[in-house]
Amino acid sequence: MSNIRRALDSWERGKERAPDRFTRSGIPVKALYTPLDVGGGYVDKLGFPGEYPFTRGIHGEMYRKRLWTIREFSGYGDAIETNRRLKYLLQQGETGLSIAFDYPTLLGLDSDDELSRGEFGRAGVGISTLDDMELMFQDIPLGTVSTSMTINGPAAVIWAFYILAAEHQGVLPAGLRGTIQNDILKEYMAQKSYIFPPEPSLKLVVDTIEYSSKALPQWNPISISGYHIREAGATAVQELAFTIANGLTYVEEAVGRGLDIDDFAPRLSFFFDSSIYFFEEIAKFRAARRIWAREIRSRHNPKKERSMWMRFHTQTSGVSLTAQQPENNIVRTAIEAMAAVLGGTQSLHTNAMDEAWGLPTELAATIALRTQQIIAEESGLPDTVDPAGGSYYLEWLTDKMEEEAYAYLDRINAIGGVVKGIKSGFFQREIAESSYKYQKEVEENKRIIVGVNAHIQGKTAEIPVLKVSERYERRQISRLKEYRRNRDDQKVRQALNHIQKVAWEENLMPGIMSAAKAGATLGEIIGTMKDVWGEYREPVIF
Amino acid sequence: MSGKRRIRVIIAKPGLDGHDRGAKVLARSLMERGFDVVYTGIRQTPDDIVRAAIEEDADVIGLSVLSGAHMYQFRRVARLMKQNKIEDVLLIGGGIIPESDRPKLARIGVSAVFGPGSSIDEISSFITSRCRRLK
Amino acid sequence: MIERAASGDRKALARVMTEIELGNDRISESLLDKLHGSFVVGITGFPGSGKSTIISGLAMELIKMGQKVGVLCVDPTSPLSGGSILGDRIRMQELSRQTGAFIRSVPTGGKKGGLGYFTVDLINALDAAGYEKIFIETVGAGQDETDIHNIADAVVMVTVPNLGDEVQAIKAGIMEIADIFVVNKADTGPADEKVKELLALGTAGRMPEVIKVVATRGEGIAGLASAIERRLQQSSMSRQERIKSRLKQLVRYHVEYRLDRYLASRDFDSMANELMSGGGIAQIISRAAGELAK
Numbered sequence: 001m002s003n004i005r006r007a008l009d010s011w012e013r014g015k016e017r018a019p020d021r022f023t024r025s026g027i028p029v030k031a032l033y034t035p036l037d038v039g040g041g042y043v044d045k046l047g048f049p050g051e052y053p054f055t056r057g058i059h060g061e062m063y064r065k066r067l068w069t070i071r072e073f074s075g076y077g078d079a080i081e082t083n084r085r086l087k088y089l090l091q092q093g094e095t096g097l098s099i100a101f102d103y104p105t106l107l108g109l110d111s112d113d114e115l116s117r118g119e120f121g122r123a124g125v126g127i128s129t130l131d132d133m134e135l136m137f138q139d140i141p142l143g144t145v146s147t148s149m150t151i152n153g154p155a156a157v158i159w160a161f162y163i164l165a166a167e168h169q170g171v172l173p174a175g176l177r178g179t180i181q182n183d184i185l186k187e188y189m190a191q192k193s194y195i196f197p198p199e200p201s202l203k204l205v206v207d208t209i210e211y212s213s214k215a216l217p218q219w220n221p222i223s224i225s226g227y228h229i230r231e232a233g234a235t236a237v238q239e240l241a242f243t244i245a246n247g248l249t250y251v252e253e254a255v256g257r258g259l260d261i262d263d264f265a266p267r268l269s270f271f272f273d274s275s276i277y278f279f280e281e282i283a284k285f286r287a288a289r290r291i292w293a294r295e296i297r298s299r300h301n302p303k304k305e306r307s308m309w310m311r312f313h314t315q316t317s318g319v320s321l322t323a324q325q326p327e328n329n330i331v332r333t334a335i336e337a338m339a340a341v342l343g344g345t346q347s348l349h350t351n352a353m354d355e356a357w358g359l360p361t362e363l364a365a366t367i368a369l370r371t372q373q374i375i376a377e378e379s380g381l382p383d384t385v386d387p388a389g390g391s392y393y394l395e396w397l398t399d400k401m402e403e404e405a406y407a408y409l410d411r412i413n414a415i416g417g418v419v420k421g422i423k424s425g426f427f428q429r430e431i432a433e434s435s436y437k438y439q440k441e442v443e444e445n446k447r448i449i450v451g452v453n454a455h456i457q458g459k460t461a462e463i464p465v466l467k468v469s470e471r472y473e474r475r476q477i478s479r480l481k482e483y484r485r486n487r488d489d490q491k492v493r494q495a496l497n498h499i500q501k502v503a504w505e506e507n508l509m510p511g512i513m514s515a516a517k518a519g520a521t522l523g524e525i526i527g528t529m530k531d532v533w534g535e536y537r538e539p540v541i542f
Numbered sequence: 543m544s545g546k547r548r549i550r551v552i553i554a555k556p557g558l559d560g561h562d563r564g565a566k567v568l569a570r571s572l573m574e575r576g577f578d579v580v581y582t583g584i585r586q587t588p589d590d591i592v593r594a595a596i597e598e599d600a601d602v603i604g605l606s607v608l609s610g611a612h613m614y615q616f617r618r619v620a621r622l623m624k625q626n627k628i629e630d631v632l633l634i635g636g637g638i639i640p641e642s643d644r645p646k647l648a649r650i651g652v653s654a655v656f657g658p659g660s661s662i663d664e665i666s667s668f669i670t671s672r673c674r675r676l677k
Numbered sequence: 678m679i680e681r682a683a684s685g686d687r688k689a690l691a692r693v694m695t696e697i698e699l700g701n702d703r704i705s706e707s708l709l710d711k712l713h714g715s716f717v718v719g720i721t722g723f724p725g726s727g728k729s730t731i732i733s734g735l736a737m738e739l740i741k742m743g744q745k746v747g748v749l750c751v752d753p754t755s756p757l758s759g760g761s762i763l764g765d766r767i768r769m770q771e772l773s774r775q776t777g778a779f780i781r782s783v784p785t786g787g788k789k790g791g792l793g794y795f796t797v798d799l800i801n802a803l804d805a806a807g808y809e810k811i812f813i814e815t816v817g818a819g820q821d822e823t824d825i826h827n828i829a830d831a832v833v834m835v836t837v838p839n840l841g842d843e844v845q846a847i848k849a850g851i852m853e854i855a856d857i858f859v860v861n862k863a864d865t866g867p868a869d870e871k872v873k874e875l876l877a878l879g880t881a882g883r884m885p886e887v888i889k890v891v892a893t894r895g896e897g898i899a900g901l902a903s904a905i906e907r908r909l910q911q912s913s914m915s916r917q918e919r920i921k922s923r924l925k926q927l928v929r930y931h932v933e934y935r936l937d938r939y940l941a942s943r944d945f946d947s948m949a950n951e952l953m954s955g956g957g958i959a960q961i962i963s964r965a966a967g968e969l970a971k
Contacts, residue, residue: 540581
């Protein structure tokens, strides 16, 4: 080491220094990193893939044995249209389904609710009933595919629809594989698709965790998501810290309910953003695995190694895409996807180039899919485990991300935990501050975005976007009305009354499933819970 | 002597999507450029927004929509503005809005659409140059 | 315009208020003989204590009883840019949809004391337009919020459990701070301790009224509403006296506004001119004197 120091001193001597540089999280970056920046402790800090603390990956051979799951979003219009698209994607070689829902569904409103007008099927598929769910998966064998559903506030209800739809196909719950996002804490922090106040929302989340640990052992009942926190303007450090804080909160709630850590922790999954500042992203993923393993081990002392695994899905950054020169987005997405793969992700969604304009067209979505296939099959990145590991810079940055994340975890602890922080607006303020600062840096040309504040070309070529026909909305509403006419209202009322009665006392999953079976709609079930729990209004934070 | 009423801008998110990053950054940036910004937050109906614009006697209404429901929401707001005879209030929009919808929005009275990558300076100078009270 | 505002034209009332904010003294003056003497209720307390939600709840109660309610939400003006973010309407969504309600955001314009320079004129505008109860939400910056006491017929101070500082800050004279104290978010912490803490600051014969509330769930709002009503009815002031007392404040605010502006710009010549010419402020003072003499 002293040799290196001497050599470094002489290398540095007499060099003119360029101005300081900073990562997107504001971490200062030096001109050069050497073994001096990394220090020792290889076994403690990095270890071997598949072994604690999992910095280099959760599996021993990583992608050599099994590639990440390629998962592209789909869902728009009504169930019938989405069913068509899902079948197309399966034919194209996708290995997992990923369903996006429209805003009425995300907020637990029926498609024909007054507030749903103009929103049906726009940002995803609109689902109001068990019947809709069955139609969406018609002729898709739910026993063999794995399905990820981006749904939070009403996740328990949508999940109940799914379980019942599978049952109808003859597939038992225990055979189902997939994920519901179901991460309500980040909704209060960032995406704002919350329905109830935090306490009952958490109760409902734990209901689903408990239910899956008993009846759906292959299901991920939650995907603890940094993605939306990041997209709302947080830095990589904030994304990392807030996501882990949220994850630890769910674990505490579940343990508080009396669940054994080893019965549910292996099924917790995560969801991160991969943005354009390459090395910081890779460092974030590696630090995340290490912190999670360490915290679960020290706080909950699991017996199963898997309980300490941080398995995560990654999506490339939507916010990093520009409306200007949209073809450039293909390149951005490729870089971001590589960071996710170098970070050891378990599944990946690559954005389409036209998403700053609207929903992706089939061509744009196909290029996004091909981007992953090129990385997987041409680039050679999967051939060895953690190929970027050992880079002096990357290891230093991984340590640094960890250190900064812990500083946040301490602050969150000091203000009384995540729920208190949400109610006082702590997280919202931190995120707003970062996004404001970033915008200012862009405006002042301190951050370059090609096509936006540098290398600007006059007019952007018009790119086609997917049009969502209003025909779907009409079709859906008439089907929904028909559905309500053909059910036994008496039975629906009884089932809803039961939910109302046991909302706080019992696990709600069985009650929700009975209501869904009786023909209750999403809006009716969520509405019943609103009667008991009320609706949340957020503090006003800038 | 005259008072110092500033240009008053309503920043609102009609509809159900909660992506308020852009709206908040814009609100704060306009405040720092000397505007009075009435921020009404997420999940606003067109009626809420127009009523706020009337009571606040706003000079500008800025709507942010990222859910794809912009045509419906903007049309409702524009229609209510007409009904209440406040068409002279400057109506602008932002969010994820396809190029092909922009001419349609212009026809119903949306003076400008600022998509991802728009600069705050661009927006604020547009407002200052087009605001009715300064004419 | 004022007549149209009085006949229920929302847009006209909004324009009247804009004219006031633009410094149109004629409008301020012509409101003076159209006042009904509405009650003014001030709601003060730290940011985040839930003032907007409480006002919304109180106003909804009154609207159910058929009253018309005006709300002025004061937010600070940035001393650097002169702009402001007015974000209180967010908390009043249900109220803002009621026919009997009118909500207006008010930037302070740099005035100290928790209210804006034109707050009295804006109250008058609402009063003249037939709004019987007028709520004012102050900036909420803390101890130097003294203005509201001279303007409001009842002042409610909102606190929350787990926030100790403001009680320390007000121990000098609790009864001067507010007529009624609210411990909001009473479900989130040691609310009873907070109540005791506040009561302990009273003196024999002068005990503060303290009410526990969970504004987001509407709990305790009806009780608070009747406490405010009692307070307003107990007041010994007649309708005329209320108007007159507000007039004195109006003069004070207009003088203060000019002083602050002229001192900031160091334009003493214009100040002297305005006084000597008998226009502007001189006009308002003499007009107010006339009203006060009635």
